[in-house]
Amino acid sequence: MGIVDLRGLIQALEAKNQVVHVCDEIDVEPDAAQFAKAALADPEAGPALVFENMRGFKGQRMVMNTLASWKNWATAFDVDENTTVYEKYKIMEKRWPKCSRGRVKFIDNAPCQEEVIEGDDVNLYDFPVFRSNVGDGGFYIAKPAIVTVDRDDPENLDLTNIGMYRVQVQERNMCGLQVMFDHDGASHLRKYEAAGENMPIAICVGAPPAVSSLACIPLNPDQSEFKYAAGLQGSMLKLAKTSAGLPVPAYSEYVLEGEVLCGVREPEGPFGEFPGTYSGVRNQCRVKITRITHRKDPIWEELYLGDGHAEGNCMSNLITCISNTEAIRERMPNEIVAVNAMVAHGMVLIIAAKNRFGNFAKAVAYNAASSSAGLGHGKIIIVVDPWVDPFDYEQVFTKMAFRVRPDKDIIIAPYDIGMGLDPSNDPVGVSGRVMIDATTPVHPDHMRDVQQIEIDTTEKAALLKELLAGLRG
Numbered sequence: 001m002g003i004v005d006l007r008g009l010i011q012a013l014e015a016k017n018q019v020v021h022v023c024d025e026i027d028v029e030p031d032a033a034q035f036a037k038a039a040l041a042d043p044e045a046g047p048a049l050v051f052e053n054m055r056g057f058k059g060q061r062m063v064m065n066t067l068a069s070w071k072n073w074a075t076a077f078d079v080d081e082n083t084t085v086y087e088k089y090k091i092m093e094k095r096w097p098k099c100s101r102g103r104v105k106f107i108d109n110a111p112c113q114e115e116v117i118e119g120d121d122v123n124l125y126d127f128p129v130f131r132s133n134v135g136d137g138g139f140y141i142a143k144p145a146i147v148t149v150d151r152d153d154p155e156n157l158d159l160t161n162i163g164m165y166r167v168q169v170q171e172r173n174m175c176g177l178q179v180m181f182d183h184d185g186a187s188h189l190r191k192y193e194a195a196g197e198n199m200p201i202a203i204c205v206g207a208p209p210a211v212s213s214l215a216c217i218p219l220n221p222d223q224s225e226f227k228y229a230a231g232l233q234g235s236m237l238k239l240a241k242t243s244a245g246l247p248v249p250a251y252s253e254y255v256l257e258g259e260v261l262c263g264v265r266e267p268e269g270p271f272g273e274f275p276g277t278y279s280g281v282r283n284q285c286r287v288k289i290t291r292i293t294h295r296k297d298p299i300w301e302e303l304y305l306g307d308g309h310a311e312g313n314c315m316s317n318l319i320t321c322i323s324n325t326e327a328i329r330e331r332m333p334n335e336i337v338a339v340n341a342m343v344a345h346g347m348v349l350i351i352a353a354k355n356r357f358g359n360f361a362k363a364v365a366y367n368a369a370s371s372s373a374g375l376g377h378g379k380i381i382i383v384v385d386p387w388v389d390p391f392d393y394e395q396v397f398t399k400m401a402f403r404v405r406p407d408k409d410i411i412i413a414p415y416d417i418g419m420g421l422d423p424s425n426d427p428v429g430v431s432g433r434v435m436i437d438a439t440t441p442v443h444p445d446h447m448r449d450v451q452q453i454e455i456d457t458t459e460k461a462a463l464l465k466e467l468l469a470g471l472r473g
C-alpha cells in the first residue's frame with residue numbers, strides 16, 4: 001500500500017527525521033519562503049517544513065518542501081534513496097508502463113469534502129497565502145493540482161486533465177490563472193470559450209503526492225493523470241465529485257471549486273519564476289471561486305519558486321524524463337536509450353542515443369524538437385552516445401569537449417517556439433533553439449582515425465562493492 005495522501009507522506013518523512021516542525025511564531029511573509037529556500041540548499045536530503053504557528057492564521061498548519069529533495073521523493077514513491085539519478089530513472093522507466101493501468105474509484109463521503117465553505121463565507125485570504133519573493137505582484141497558490149474536463153466528453157477520465165498552473169489570489173473569491181497555450185488545460189479552455197461558456201475548474205491544494213507530481217508531467221491529452229498517479233503511488237486512487245461534477249482526489253486537503261470566466265483576461269503577475277527572474281505582468285484568465293471544501297484539520301501546502309534548486313526538480317522532472325523518453329522513442333524505438341529533462345523542466349534535453357548511421361544523432365535532435373517533449377521546451381538539445389550517462393554532467397561536458405566539431409555539429413534554429421517564462425524570448429513564446437551532436441561520428445560521417453576506449457568493470461565493480469561493504473560494516 002503506497003502513500004495515498006499528504007498526511008501519509010508527512011508521516012513517512014517523520015519516520016526518517018525528514019520533517020522540521022517550526023513551532024515558534026512566524027510571519028508567513030517573509031519567513032515561510034526564507035525557510036523553504038534555506039531547506040532547498042540541500043537537494044539530496046533537505047527536509048519538509050511544517051509551520052505550526054503562523055501569525056494571523058492561528059490553528060492552521062502549512063507544509064512546504066514535501067517533495068523538494070531526493071530523499072523525500074524516494075520516500076514518497078518507494079524508491080531506494082541510495083541510488084544515482086540515472087538509477088532512479090531506470091527504476092521509474094521500468095515502472096512507467098504499469099503506471100498507465102493504475103486504478104481509480106469514486107467514493108462517497110470523501111475526506112476532502114468533510115467541511116464546506118460557500119457563498120459569502122468564501123474568502124481566500126483566510127488561508128496562509130503569501131508572496132514568496134519580494135517582487136511578486138500578490139499572494140500565490142503555487143502548488144495547485146488543477147482539474148479541468150473536456151467540454152464534449154466531461155465524464156471521460158482519460159480526457160480529464162490535471163495541471164499545475166500558478167494561481168494569484170486577487171480578491172476574496174477571485175484569482176488570476178496562468179495556463180500556457182501549449183498545455184492541456186488551455187485546450188480545454190479553448191473549447192469552453194468557443195461555446196461562449198465559463199469553464200468549471202477544481203483547484204486542489206495539498207493533493208496526494210502522486211497527483212501533485214503528475215500535475216506537472218506533460219502527458220498526452222488522452223493519457224489519464226489520475227490513472228498514472230494511481231500507478232505511481234502503487235495503490236488505487238480514490239476520487240470524489242465536486243458540486244459541478246469534476247473528479248478530484250478524495251484525499252486532497254482542500255478543493256477550491258470555481259469557474260474560469262469566459263473571454264475575461266486581466267493583469268496577473270509578476271511572479272518569481274524558475275528561470276530565476278520575475279515573469280512580468282500579462283493578461284491572464286480570471287477564476288471565480290464559488291465553494292471551498294476541505295478535510296478536518298486541513299494542511300495548507302505551498303512551495304517556493306525562484307533561482308536555483310526548487311521542489312519541481314524532484315517532484316516532477318525525473319518523471320518528465322520518462323514521459324519525454326516515451327514521446328521521443330515513439331518515432332525511434334530502437335535508438336533512444338535515455339532522456340535527461342532534469343534541467344529547467346526540460347529546457348535542456350540530453351539524449352543518449354545510438355547513431356544508426358552517420359549524422360543520425362542530428363535526426364534525433366530534430367525528432368526531440370518536434371515531439372511533445374520539445375514543444376516550448378528543449379531549447380538546448382544535446383545528443384550523446386548510448387554508453388554516456390546523460391545525467392552525469394561531467395561525462396556530458398567531456399563529450400561536448402571532445403566530440404563536437406563546432407562547424408559541423410551545432411545546429412541553430414534561429415526562430416522557433418519558445419517558453420513564455422524564458423526572459424530571452426522576444427516576443428514571448430518565440431525563441432531560438434540550439435542542437436548539439438556530441439556523439440562519435442559513424443560511417444559515412446567520419447572523424448580523424450580515433451578509437452573509443454572501452455573497459456569492462458562489471459565483475460570488479462561488484463567485488464569492490466562487497467569489499468567496501470565489509471570495510472564500512
Ligand SMILES: Cc1cc2nc3c(=O)[nH]c(=O)nc-3n(C[C@H](O)[C@H](O)[C@H](O)COP(=O)(O)O)c2cc1C
Nearest residue numbers: 163164165166178179180183184185216217218312
Ligand atoms: C511548480 C510548478 C509550477 C508551474 N506553473 C505553471 C504555470 O503557472 N502555468 C503553466 O502553464 N505551467 C506551469 N507549470 C508547468 C506545467 O505544470 C507542466 O508543463 C504540465 O505538464 C502541464 O500539464 P498539461 O500539459 O497536462 O496541461 C508548472 C510546473 C511546476 C513544477
